[in-house]
Structures are given as structure tokens and as C-alpha cells.
Amino acid sequence: xxxxxxxxxxxxxxxxxxxxxxxxxxxxxxxxxxxxxxxxxxxxxxxxxxxxxxxxxxxxxxxxxxxxxxxxxxxxxxxxxxxxxxxxxxxxxxxxxxxxxxxxxxxxxxxxxxxxxxxxxxxxxxxxxxxxxxxxxxxxxxxxxxxxxxxxxxxxxxxxxxxxxxxxxxxxxxxxxxxxxxxxxxxxxxxxxxxxxxxxxxxxxxxxxxxxxxxxxxxxxxxxxxxxxxxxxxxxxxxxxxxxxxxxxxxxxxxxxxxxxxxxxxxxxxxxxxxxxxxxxxxxxxxxxxxxxxxxxxxxxxxxxxxxxxxxxxxxxxxxxxxxxxxxxxxxxxxxxxxxxxxxxxxxxxxxxxxxxxxxxxxxxxxxxxxxxxxxxxxxxxxxxxxxxxxxxxxxxxxxxxxxxxxxxxxxxxxxxxxxxxxxxxxxxxxxxxxxxxxxxxxxxxxxxxxxxxxxxxxxxxxxxxxxxxxxxxxxxxxxxx
Amino acid sequence: xxxxxxxxxxxxxxxxxxxxxxxxxxxxxxxxxxxxxxxxxxxxxxxxxxxxxxxxxxxxxxxxxxxxxxxxxxxxxxxxxxxxxxxxxxxxxxxxxxxxxxxxxxxxxxxxxxxxxxxxxxxxxxxxxxxxxxxxxxxxxxxxxxxxxxxxxxxxxxxxxxxxxxxxxxxxxxxxxxxxxxxxxxxxxxxxxxxxxxxxxxxxxxxxxxxxxxxxxxxxxxxxxxxxxxxxxxxxxxxxxxxxxxxxxxxxxxxxxxxxxxxxxxxxxxxxxxxxxxxxxxxxxxxxxxxxxxxxxxxxxxxxxxxxxxxxxxxxxxxxxxxxxxxxxxxxxx
Numbered sequence: 001x002x003x004x005x006x007x008x009x010x011x012x013x014x015x016x017x018x019x020x021x022x023x024x025x026x027x028x029x030x031x032x033x034x035x036x037x038x039x040x041x042x043x044x045x046x047x048x049x050x051x052x053x054x055x056x057x058x059x060x061x062x063x064x065x066x067x068x069x070x071x072x073x074x075x076x077x078x079x080x081x082x083x084x085x086x087x088x089x090x091x092x093x094x095x096x097x098x099x100x101x102x103x104x105x106x107x108x109x110x111x112x113x114x115x116x117x118x119x120x121x122x123x124x125x126x127x128x129x130x131x132x133x134x135x136x137x138x139x140x141x142x143x144x145x146x147x148x149x150x151x152x153x154x155x156x157x158x159x160x161x162x163x164x165x166x167x168x169x170x171x172x173x174x175x176x177x178x179x180x181x182x183x184x185x186x187x188x189x190x191x192x193x194x195x196x197x198x199x200x201x202x203x204x205x206x207x208x209x210x211x212x213x214x215x216x217x218x219x220x221x222x223x224x225x226x227x228x229x230x231x232x233x234x235x236x237x238x239x240x241x242x243x244x245x246x247x248x249x250x251x252x253x254x255x256x257x258x259x260x261x262x263x264x265x266x267x268x269x270x271x272x273x274x275x276x277x278x279x280x281x282x283x284x285x286x287x288x289x290x291x292x293x294x295x296x297x298x299x300x301x302x303x304x305x306x307x308x309x310x311x312x313x314x315x316x317x318x319x320x321x322x323x324x325x326x327x328x329x330x331x332x333x334x335x336x337x338x339x340x341x342x343x344x345x346x347x348x349x350x351x352x353x354x355x356x357x358x359x360x361x362x363x364x365x366x367x368x369x370x371x372x373x374x375x376x377x378x379x380x381x382x383x384x385x386x387x388x389x390x391x392x393x394x395x396x397x398x399x400x401x402x403x404x405x406x407x408x409x410x411x412x413x414x415x416x417x418x419x420x421x422x423x424x425x426x427x428x429x430x431x432x433x434x435x436x437x438x439x440x441x442x443x444x445x446x447x448x449x450x451x452x453x454x455x456x457x458x459x460x461x462x463x464x465x466x467x468x469x470x471x472x473x474x475x476x477x478x479x480x481x482x
Numbered sequence: 483x484x485x486x487x488x489x490x491x492x493x494x495x496x497x498x499x500x501x502x503x504x505x506x507x508x509x510x511x512x513x514x515x516x517x518x519x520x521x522x523x524x525x526x527x528x529x530x531x532x533x534x535x536x537x538x539x540x541x542x543x544x545x546x547x548x549x550x551x552x553x554x555x556x557x558x559x560x561x562x563x564x565x566x567x568x569x570x571x572x573x574x575x576x577x578x579x580x581x582x583x584x585x586x587x588x589x590x591x592x593x594x595x596x597x598x599x600x601x602x603x604x605x606x607x608x609x610x611x612x613x614x615x616x617x618x619x620x621x622x623x624x625x626x627x628x629x630x631x632x633x634x635x636x637x638x639x640x641x642x643x644x645x646x647x648x649x650x651x652x653x654x655x656x657x658x659x660x661x662x663x664x665x666x667x668x669x670x671x672x673x674x675x676x677x678x679x680x681x682x683x684x685x686x687x688x689x690x691x692x693x694x695x696x697x698x699x700x701x702x703x704x705x706x707x708x709x710x711x712x713x714x715x716x717x718x719x720x721x722x723x724x725x726x727x728x729x730x731x732x733x734x735x736x737x738x739x740x741x742x743x744x745x746x747x748x749x750x751x752x753x754x755x756x757x758x759x760x761x762x763x764x765x766x767x768x769x770x771x772x773x774x775x776x777x778x779x780x781x782x783x784x785x786x787x788x789x790x791x792x793x794x795x796x797x798x799x800x801x802x803x804x805x806x807x808x809x810x811x812x813x814x815x816x
Contacts, residue, residue, distance in 0.1 A: 001691060004733050009793060009811075010761050023757050025797045025809070029733075059562050059761075061793060066735060072557060073550050074571060221799050222807070235747075235804035 002029040004066060005162050005193045006051060006080075011060030013046050013217075020046035022217040024060070028162060033184060033194045035208030037201055039236065040421040041392075043217030044197070048164055051195070052082045065161060083155035086166040089147050090154075093140040097150055098122045100139055105157050125153055129183060144286060145176040152183055156192065163187075164195045169203055169448035170332075170418035173286035177448075181207050199417070200450055201233055238426050255441045256327065256410035261305035263291045267465035268305070273410060273441040278432065280444040280456040281467070288465045289414070289445040296322050296329050296412050310409045324355060326409035333419045334399045335392065345384040346371055349402050356406055374401060393427050396420075400431035403440070410441040417450045425451050492548070506533065547572035561762045566792050626675070641671045649703065656699040656815065659730065659737075663696075666709050666728070673713055680724050681713060687730035695730050698737050699815040701785050707778035708741045708796075708808050716745020716806050732814055736794075739810040748800040756780075760796050762787075779808065786812060 006028040013021040020043040028034045038044045049055055050062065054070035054077055062070035064080045084090070091100045102108055102118040122135035133146050142150065148168070155163050165184070169177055184194055184207065198204040204211045205228040213221045213236050223232060254272035261269050265287040273279045283289040294300035295307075298321030307314045309325050323329070331337040339348055350370055354362055375382050378401065381394055390398075403411050416432065417425050432455050435442055444452050453459070461468040489497075510533065513526050551570050558567040568586045573579035626634045645668045648661075657665075663685055670683040687695055709726055717724030729740040748756075760783045783796040790813050800806040 002731060002733055004736070010797075023754075023761060059557060066733075072562075073554050073566070219799070220801065221804070232804070235801050 002032075004028070004063065005030045005032075006195075007061075007063035007066075008050070009061040009063070011050060011062065012058040013043075013050055013055075014058045015046070019058075020217050021050065021060075024218050026212060026219050028193045028195060030161075030193055031188045031191045032210070033188055033196050033208045035204035035211035036195055036197045037204055037211060037213050038197065038199070038421055039213060039215040039220075040423055041419075042215075044214065046217075047214070048084060048166070051080065051162070051164065052084060053077065053079050081159055081161045082164060083151075083158065083160035083162075084164045084166060085148060085151045085155065085168075087144075087171045089139070089151060091139045091147060091150060093138070095139060096135070097133060097137055097139060097142070098135045100150060101125070101154050101157060105154070107157070107159070125157075129186070144171050145180065148172060148176075148180060149183065152180075152187070156187060156190075160192070162193045162195060164197065166197045167199050167418065168196075169198065169200065169450070170415065171286075171447070173284050173447040174282075174449075175284045176286055177203075199420075200448070201230070201237075203448070238422055255310050256443070257306075257308040259306040259308075261292075261295070261307070262303045263295070263300060265291050265465045266302070269462070269465070269467045271460055271467060273443055275409075275439040275441055276436045277457050278436055278442040278444065278455050279458045279460060280446055280449075280452045281460045281462055282449060282452075283445070283447050283462045285462075285464055286447045288462045289447070293329065293331075293412060293414055293445060296327055298322070323352075323406075323408075328403050328406055328408040328411040330399060330403065330411060330413040330416070332415040335395045338399060339387060339395060341387045344386060345378075345382055345390075345398065348387065348398055349374065349382075349405060351402065353405065370405065374405075377401060392424060396424060396427060396431065400428075400435065403435060404438060407438070408440060410443060411435060412443045412445060414445045415447065416444060417452070429455050563792050564762055564787060638672070638675055641668050644668045645672060649706075655702055657702040658696065659698050659700060659739075660696040662700060662702070662705045663728065665703075666705050669706050669709060670713075670726070677713075677718070677724075680722075681717065682723060682725045683709070683728070684725065685728045685730070692730065692732050694816060695732050695737070697816060698732065698812075700737065700739075700812055701782075701789060704782050704786070704810065704812075705739070705741065707782055708810070711778050712741060712743035712745060712806065712808070716743040716747070718745075720745045735814055737812045737814045739812070741808040741810070742805060744805040747802045747804050747806055748798075749802060753798055753800045757798050760798065762792070782810075786810070 004027050006026075008024055008026040011021050011024040011026075012019065022043070024043075024047070036047075050057070050070075054062065054075050056075040056077075057070060057072050059072045061068060061072070069078070069080060070076070092104065095104075098115070098118045098121075101122055103113060119135045126133055126135070131149060133142065133149065139147060139150065148171075152163065168180065172180060184196075188194065196204060196208055198208075201211070209225055211223045211228065212219045213223070213233075215236075221236060254274040254277070257270075257272040259270045267288075269288070269292075271279065271281075281289060281292070291300055295302055298319045301319045302316055305316070307316060307322070309322070309327055312325070314320065314322065314325050340351070343351070346367065350362065350367060353370075354360060357366075371382055378394070378397055381390065381397075384390060387395060387398075413432070416428050420428060429451065432442055432444075436455075442455075444456065446452055510529065513529055551572065551574065554563070554567055554570060557563050568582055570582070573582065626638065645665070648665045648668070667683065670681055673681045705728065709728075712726050713724070717726070725744050727740075727742045729742065731738040731740075756779065759780055779796055779798070786794050786796070794811050794813060797809045797811075798806065799809070
């Protein structure tokens with residue numbers, strides 16, 4: 001017999017008059033991996049909040065472990081035994097793994113910390129799964145996978161009955177994800193339930209027992225294992241048709257070339273990208289692309305190798321931001337990372353253009369020219385005095401149109417689809433196509449394949465810092481992705 | 483509803499408390515002014531501490547329950563809840579508590595249940611005399627007779643007889659899931675005379691995990707109206723074969739039944755409207771003359787809520803082209 005660990009009944013959550021959760025019904029059974037595919041991000045964080053803590057509800061009831069813990073009349077604000085694993089770690093970075101696991105556990109009652117005893121417990125715990133993490137290591141020194149594993153073990157030790165996994169594929173590579181999923185399966189057998197929030201159905205279908213589709217603050221469909229097929233999903237999603245096959249690696253020199261690039265995690269990679277071409281580098285181990293991005297941004301100097309932009313070799317004797325050499329970079333989740341909400345739309349759009357134009361002051365006629373040129377693309381938004389009232393779609397427009405204004409030779413984009421809902425992903429695809437049309441070479445750095453194949457001309461797979469000889473004909477993906 | 487413009491009793495109390503609070507504040511400032519002259523702050527601090535404690539106590543003990551009660555009454559007025567209004571955590575006073583209990587007795591579920599039961603019977607009766615239902619069934623019998631299949635005519639008549647007997651019999655009784663499924667199967671058998679292979683019905687449940695689920699008790703005529711809805715609104719307008727799936731699951735306290743069809747589905751606005759209506763118990767739909775969509779769902783939902791409480795009932799998932807899932811939550815009665 002199934003036992004419910006969580007039950008949300010007709011839950012309505014309103015904040016400042018905005019309905020974030022709208023008559024939401026939803027249950028998770030003990031030992032179940034319940035998938036959640038958010039088609040849009042409206043209400044997602046409020047759902048996590050309602051599950052984790054008994055915050056006031058406009059209406060509805062929340063049952064945790066078959067007990068009514070929150071309802072419309074009275075909300076105690078107590079926390080449920082729920083643990084959230086997200087890209088932002090809950091671990092204390094400056095403490096050791098042992099301390100995070102054992103000492104910060106509410107069940108730890110000792111007055112004296114016996115380090116050796118705790119280390120033994122930690123090592124035994126890791127030993128069960130053949131994990132090689134040094135118990136004495138500081139959390140800040142761990143890789144993303146190691147941090148995520150420590151978080152999971154911490155959640156289990158803390159007695160969490162439900163663990164929320166928020167978009168793991170945004171920060172774990174395919175290989176890491178496969179390993180982590182084994183741990184998840186192991187703990188389901190121990191009765192722990194998981195809410196697996198995924199941004200791609202294929203990822204959720206691989207591991208979940210049921211998958212709920214979430215849109216506009218409500219569950220619009222619950223699919224069971226038997227119903228896991230694209231055909232059943234089709235009426236609910238936007239389908240982005242996969243790019244018609246990959247192009248052959250070209251023989252002539254591209255507008256961006258990198259040859260025999262060596263760093264700690266890059267093992268002599270070489271690739272070349274042509275004008276208007278989109279190349280995706282899929283990092284299976286989640287090591288190399290971070291260093292590639294660091295080189296482009298001037299945070300890291302390669303040990304050896306060569307970078308050529310538009311036929312001009314870039315001197316790499318010291319760290320060098322490649323922006324002025326014609327290589328732009330769009331970070332992951334670019335809105336908070338690269339926009340300034342208090343500046344106007346035009347100021348954001350023309351931010352750093354003076355460096356591109358090599359002038360300290362930009363004449364007003366140039367600014368008004370830019371304004372008129374982009375008005376036909378974004379309409380009245382160009383007049384916005386600040387960015388606070390703009391929708392996410394408009395903010396993404398701004399990020400990509402700014403690149404269009406800089407007219408770089410190449411642009412590196414780190415995980416363009418992470419943190420984006422289905423509708424936004426559609427817009428990002430259009431924006432990347434726009435960059436390609438303007439003959440800008442696009443390099444997508446990704447740890448998960450997600451929707452990149454709908455725009456990619458060539459896929460390069462990076463494994464242990466090396467690019468596979470040929471990624472042409474990479475299989476294992478469905479023809480349609482969303 | 484017209485809202486009477488008046489100063490309500492509680493508003494008057496609030497005004498009085500406000501007045502007292504201002505008086506206390508004046509007294510407090512007077513003490514603050516006097517304290518340096520007398521050279522002793524002890525009384526001043528004691529007064530401040532007591533005042534803070536009284537205010538905190540008033541907030542936790544009076545204001546929060548008052549706000550919660552207001553919210554419950556507002557939800558009741560807006561049609562979100564029905565029985566929940568009688569279960570306030572803190573009642574206004576003993577008289578209001580007694581009045582609420584009396585109100586509960588007068589308007590108790592029995593009377594409302596009688597209304598929904600009557601309406602369910604009416605719907606069932608309407609089905610019996612519904613010309614389309616009758617003509618189509620008779621047309622089926624005639625066709626079969628023409629083909630000279632005497633046995634099939636007998637089968638069909640028997641199915642009809644079984645169907646009507648179950649429908650008309652005592653509505654007060656709870657039926658087992660098994661009986662309800664048998665009734666749905668009879669209904670599908672009758673419909674198959676008209677639609678042929680287009681109507682398919684299957685039951686999906688885990689025999690190993692949920693033994694005894696078939697003996698669980700549910701209100702009579704819970705499943706058939708929902709399946710009928712699925713057939714008429716989902717499968718009939720659809721091209722090709724239709725399938726209605728009944729999925730049964732149980733937890734230690736609940737019985738979860740999902741009726742899914744692979745029919746044409748519903749528009750989002752219609753789903754939202756129905757789900758909003760299904761959230762609470764209301765009898766307004768009975769008063770309406772014309773037949774509104776989802777009336778059978780509302781009827782079943784009302785009976786469940788009135789019998790077992792606001793936390794049970796029906797929820798709907800649907801999308802054009804994707805079919806409809808009707809999720810029924812009931813208490814597990816074995």
C-alpha cells in the first residue's frame with residue numbers, strides 16, 4: 001500500500017494580490033521519485049516554499065506524513081522535514097565535509113567534538129557507495145558533484161523525508177547525473193521521497209515514477225510511468241524541431257580558432273568555428289568548459305595553446321579578457337549576472353560600448369542612432385527608465401541584443417537554457433538564430449544537451465578535458481526536444 | 483449580496499481598544515517624563531514590560547484568532563468551504579458557538595444531502611426518459627433483431643434491466659468499488675450497442691499492493707456519472723477508438739480513483755471554471771434551469787464533500803487533444 005508523504009489540496013497562495021499557486025493538487029508517496037516539469041516558472045519557488053515551510057495560504061490544505069500541517073485557517077510557519085538541493089549549496093563552505101555532515105546535524109548532541117569518530121562515520125558513509133571524498137576537505141574545495149552528494153547525505157542524516165532536487169542537469173554533467181541518480185534510487189528504497197524538478201522531459205522520464213506538468217501555478221497533468229511518451233506530452237509542450245542534422249567539420253580556418261589549449265582540466269583541445277555557425281561543446285565531466293569560459297573572460301591563462309580570432313593570433317602571455325579581441329561572453333543565467341536594473345534600457349544596451357568604440361564619451365547622435373535602430377526590434381521598451389517592470393523575455397532580449405550591438409566575431413554562451421522555462425527557451429533559440437544570421441560564430445558551453453540541438457550545427461563532446469575525435473552522428477537523443 | 487453599512491460590534495470593540503491604547507500611551511509618556519525627576523526607572527521599566535507583554539498576548543490570543551475566524555467566514559461566504567465554517571479554532575463567544583452548532587444542525591448535511599440525492603435521482607430518471615438514450619438503445623435492439631440475433635437482444639435487455647435496477651435502488655447506501663465497477667461495465671455494455679468498439683473500458687489497479695481495494699465503500703453512483711461524462715463529452719466527439727481507464731489506488735486513509743479518457747479534452751478556461759466549482763460544496767447548480775456542463779461531476783463532488791468533508795472530492799485535469807483525468811479522493815472505508 002502506498003503512503004502519502006506529501007499532499008497538497010486545493011492550495012492557493014497569493015502574495016500582494018498575485019496568485020502564484022492556483023488551486024493546486026498534488027501528492028507524493030513515500031519512496032517515490034515524483035517528477036515536476038515546470039512549463040513556466042510562475043509559482044515554482046512558491047511551490048518549493050509551501051512544501052518546505054508551513055507559510056500562510058489563501059486556501060487549501062497541506063498534509064505532511066499524513067498529518068494536516070498547514071491549512072487556510074491557521075499556518076504555524078514551522079518547517080517540514082524537507083531538504084532542498086539546488087545549485088546554491090546549503091553547506092557551509094568554510095567547514096569540513098565531516099562538520100557539515102555530522103556536527104551541523106540537529107541530532108548531534110555531543111558536547112565534545114570527537115573528530116576521529118566523526119571522520120570514521122563519514123568515511124563509512126562514503127564507503128557504502130564507493131565515493132572518494134576526503135572527509136577532511138573543506139566544502140569550498142569540492143566539485144559540484146561532490147557538494148551535491150554531501151548535500152544528499154546531509155539531508156538523509158538530518159532525517160529529511162522528502163528531498164527536492166532542483167534542476168540537477170543545470171549543474172551536473174551527464175556522467176555526474178547518472179551517478180547521482182543511482183544514489184537517488186538507493187534512497188527511494190529506504191522510503192525517502194524525491195521531488196525531481198527537471199527542465200527536460202527525457203531527464204525526468206529516465207528516473208521518475210510519475211511526472212507532473214506544472215504551468216501557471218497549477219498541476220495540469222500527471223503522467224504515470226506507463227504514459228511516459230512524447231506523444232502524451234505533445235499537447236502540453238512547445239516542440240522545437242531539432243536542427244536538420246549536423247554539419248561536417250570544415251577544413252578551412254574559422255573565425256574563431258583554438259589550438260592545443262592546455263590548462264589543468266583542458267587537455268589540448270582544438271576546435272574552430274565559422275562565421276554564423278553554432279557549435280555546442282558538451283562537457284560530460286563538467287570540468288573543462290568552466291576553464292574555457294575563464295580563459296575567454298580573462299580569469300585564467302592557458303598553460304599553452306593558441307587562440308586566433310578572425311586570423312589574428314591573441315597573445316596569451318597573461319590573463320586577457322577577449323572582449324576587445326571580438327569575443328563576447330554570455331554567462332549562465334545572464335539577467336542577474338549582466339544587467340543593471342536601475343539603469344535604463346538604453347544604458348544597459350550600450351553598456352561598455354565605449355570600450356568597443358574606444359572612446360570615453362559616446363556622442364548623443366550615436367546613442368539616438370542605436371535607439372532608433374533597436375526600436376524596431378524591441379518597440380517602446382527601449383524607452384524604459386529602468387528594468388524593474390520588464391518581463392523576463394524582454395530582459396533576455398536585452399542580453400542578446402547587446403551582443404548584436406557589439407558585433408563580436410564570436411560569442412561564448414554558458415548553458416543558455418538553464419533557469420529558463422519552456423516559453424523562454426523558445427525565445428532564446430530565436431535570439432541565438434538571430435546572432436547566427438548576423439554571421440556571429442556561436443559557441444555554446446553546456447553540461448546537458450537540453451534544447452541546444454535545435455540550433456546547433458556541430459556538437460563537440462568533451463570528455464575528461466579532451467574533445468572526442470568526431471561528435472558527428474552523436475546518438476541517444478530523440479528527434480524532438482523542448 | 484448587499485453589505486449593510488454599519489459599525490459592527492467588533493469594530494466598536496476595536497475603537498474602544500484604540501481609545502484605551504491612546505490613554506495608555508499618554509500615561510506612558512507621562513511616566514517617561516516623570517522618571518528622571520524621581521530618579522527611579524524601575525516602575526517605568528516594569529510598566530513598559532507589562533505593556534509589551536499585554537500587547538503581545540493580545541496579538542497572539544485575540545488578534546490572530548480573530549483574523550483567522552474572519553478569513554474562514556470570508557472563505558465560506560465566497561463558497562470555498564462549507565463544513566469548515568463550523569469548526570473554528572476559537573469561537574467568538576459561547577453564544578456564537580451554540581448558534582453555529584444550531585445552524586449546523588438546521589442546515590446539516592442531511593438536508594443538503596437530500597437535495598443532491600434527489601438531484602442524482604432526477605438525473606438518473608432523466609437518463610431513463612431521455613429520448614436519445616431510449617431511442618438509441620431501442621435502435622440497437624431493433625438492429626440486433628433484424629440481424630436475428632435473439633441471444634444478443636436478450637443480453638441487451640438484461641443489461642438495461644441491471645442498469646436501471648442499480649440506478650433506482652436505495653441511494654442512501656454506500657456501495658463497494660466492485661459493485662460500482664460492475665455498474666459502469668453494464669453502462670459501457672449498453673453504450674457499446676450504440677458505439678460498437680469505440681467505447682472501451684479498463685480497470686487498472688495493483689492486486690499485490692492494494693488487496694481488498696475492491697471491497698472499499700464509496701457513495702453509490704459515484705463512478706457511472708463520471709464515466710458517462712467521459713463518454714459523452716470526451717469520446718463521442720472524437721474520431722477513432724476511445725478508452726476510459728479507471729485507476730484505483732489506496733493509502734492508509736484515502737482511496738484515490740482516477741477516471742481517465744483519451745477523448746477530445748476541454749479548454750483551459752472550462753477546466754479552471756469547473757475546478758473552481760469543485761473546490762467547495764454548493765447547490766446553486768440545482769437551481770439552474772438549463773443544463774450546464776459538468777453537472778454530474780458537481781453532483782458527485784457535492785455528495786462526497788457533504789458526506790465526508792471538504793477535504794475530499796473531485797479534481798479535473800484536461801487539455802484539448804489530450805483527454806481528461808478526473809481524480810476522486812475519498813476516505814478509505816473498508
